[in-house]
Amino acid sequence: MVEDDPGQRSGKLWGGRFESGPSPELEALSRSPREYFDLVRDDVAGSTAHLGELERVGLIDADLRRRIAETLEQMVADHEAGALQPLPSDEDVHGYLERVLVERLGPEAGAIRAGRSRNDQAANNLRLYLRRTIPRLTALVGELVEALVDRSEDTAGVVAPGFTHLQTAQPILFGHQLLAHAWAVRRDMTRLVHAWEASGLSPLGSAALAGSTLHADQEAMAADLGYRGMVPNSIDAVSSRDHVVDFLYAAAMLGTDVSRLCEELCMWASKQFGWVRLHDGYSTGSSIMPQKKNPDIAELSRGRTGRLHANLIGMLSALKSLAFAYNRDLADDKHYTFDSVETLELVLPALTGMIRTLEFDAEEMRRQAIDGFSLATEVADWLAEGGMPFSEAHDVTGRLVLFCEARGVGLEDLGPADLAEVDERLTPDVLERLTLESAVARRDGLNGTAPEVLVSQQTRLRAELGEVVARFDVNTAGTERAAS
Structure with a gap:
């Protein structure tokens, strides 16, 4: 004779076809980690919606639906207040809640499992x-x-x-x-x-x-949630x-x-x-x-x-x-x-x-901001705007940077004579570009760094x-x- 599975009374939702209980090793591996039980509110929300479907198909009446729903809501409050906690034998949040529900309402509350699985x-x-x-x-x-x-x-x-x-x-x-x-x-x-x-x-x-097989209006159940x-x-x-x-x-x-x-x-x-x-x-x-x-x-x-x-x-x-x-x-x-x-x-x-x-x-x-010749691109852009191909402007500016490095000065320190020594096309007009404010303000495209764009x-x-x-x-x- 097969004895009643004690798991059915201790937070497991299976066991009738087993002649013995699970091994300690299986229980340890199978039991949900403690934090998984924090899904109590979500599991109860799903159960409450599921009750509506069970009533629609006539498996439970309105009174039982109400009593189960009220009990589930009280269980949420008790769990979140710390007055209700899972037992070591509760395999997961589903078994935990069904165990407590049946303890509080009696065997008729077990009807809630009809038409659903732990999978869904x-x-x-x-x-x-x-x-x-x-x-x-x-x-x-x-x-x-x-x-x-x-x-x-x-x-x-x-x-x-x-x-x-x-x-x-x-x-x-x-x-x-x-x-x-x-x-x-x-x-x-x-x-x-x-x-x-x-x-x-x-x-x-x-x-x-x-x-x-027990469904009348799944869309209503979905809408409830x-x-x-x-x-x-x-x-x-x-x-x-x-x-x-x-x-x-x-x-x-x-x-x-x-x-x-x-x-x-x-x-x-x-x-x-x-x-x-x-x-x-x-x-x-x-x-x-x-x-x-x-x-x-x-x-x-x-x-x-x-x-x-x-x-x-x-x-x-x-x-x-x-x-x-x-x-x-x-x-x-x-x-x-x-x-x-x-x-x-x-x-x-x-x-x-x-x-x-x-x-x-x-x-x-x-x-x-001005270190490292950060204004070099301003020189190259200025030359290109004057008609010089950018590839050539890039080269001229590079030579200007080498000139500065050799003398230990920055672009902002240059004077007209220095510019002419590198390339006669570098006229003093370029000096107006060699300020941080000018460099920032000129980048006024839709995604640039100019103040108004910011x-x-x-x-x-x-x-x-x-x-x-x-x-x-x-x-x-x-x-x-x-x-x-």
């Missing part, structure tokens, strides 16, 4: 999690962009050297450099919105893989995780853009650059060198990018060559997602605070920020949806 539940839970988490992350990214825009306004008129190959290239407004990072991070907001939209179809009703529709194929619904990859890619790309900003912050704060001074509240010291003030936020944020990259590669690796139906390999989708969310929730506010509290040394930036970029960025943030609103139930 798991797929649904992470979609709902992304739907409620991405808007919050997008707002944090928006705060970083806003900080960069604000600081670009604070440094209006500050000229700094621009670099290519990390070598002095041309003078730019420092705000132009800040806005370059702002635009890059702004695009990451669009990637997050795309990931939110990619998670906007419901997998519920797919059951294990073939679909449920804020989805815009159904995943068309039940196998695809339970086994695809490209929406998760979309989010992990957005997070990884955001980390990359943040890391590049952090690298520059570390350089700017160094004695060799001396462009910025760190606020005491957003830097640390050395245990042995009393004079040190270290840009730890930038360094830690730069380092955490590796985790964001690893999470993306991990999810892609789990999907590679995976047979197209549900497999337990997919359970790691939550690990990668949760870790990326936690990483961004730590990094973004800290980095935003660091940027908002920086002090800038405008004089030092300006002093360095103002238009700032205005446009603020407008786009408002559009992205307004795309989401938060209702009183704490779930997010696209604003109409």
Whole structure:
């Protein structure tokens, strides 16, 4: 005689066909990590919508539906208050909640399992999690962009050297450099919105893989959860995780853009650059060198990018060559997602605070802006405007730089006689171009570094920020949806 499986009473949703319980090794490997139980709210939301479908097909009546829904909502409150916690025997969040539900309402509450599977539940839970988490992350990214825009306004008129190959290239407004990072991070907001939209179809009703026999209005069930529709194929619904990859890619790309900003912050704060001074509240010291003030936020944020990259590669690796139906390999989708969310929730506010509290040394930036013959292109452009082929103008300017190097002077130190000694076509008129203000002001194309262009970029960025943030609103139930 086969004994009743104790797992049925201890948070496992299977066991009737097994003569013995799972080995300790299997239990240890199979049990969800503790953080996976944080999906309680999402699992209950899916269960509540599922109850509507069970009532529509006549499997439960309105009274039982109401009592189960009210009990589930109380369980969410108890869990989030710490009054209800999973037992070691609870295999996953689904078994945990069903165990407690049956304990509180009795065996009739077990009707909730009809017509669904942990496969579509798991797929649904992470979609709902992304739907409620991405808007919050997008707002944090928006705060970083806003900080960069604000600081670009604070440094209006500050000229700094621009670099290519990390070598002095041309003078730019420092705000132009800040806005370059702002635009890059702004695009990451669009990637997050795309990931939110990619998670906007419901997998519920797919059951294990073939679909449920108990369905009357799956679209109503999807609408109850804020989805815009159904995943068309039940196998695809339970086994695809490209929406998760979309989010992990957005997070990884955001980390990359943040890391590049952090690298520059570390350089700017160094004695060799001396462009910025760190606020005491957003830097640390050395245990042995009393004079040190270290840009730890930038360094830690730069380092955490590796985790964001690893999470993306991990999810892609789990999907590679995976047979197209549900497999337990997919359970790691939550690990990668949760870790990326936690990483961004730590990094973004800290980095935003660091940027908002920086002090800038405008004089030092300006002093360095003219070093390294940064105005050489102005000479070549001036010659080309006078009719000289640019290839020849480039050569003449190069010889002018060699002349300066041999004498230990800068282009801005030259006089008419010096110019004529290099090439008689270099008349004194070119000297008007050899100022930082002229070099910056002349780059007034639609995306240049001229002051008026910077103002238009700032205005446009603020407008786009408002559009992205307004795309989401938060209702009183704490779930997010696209604003109409």
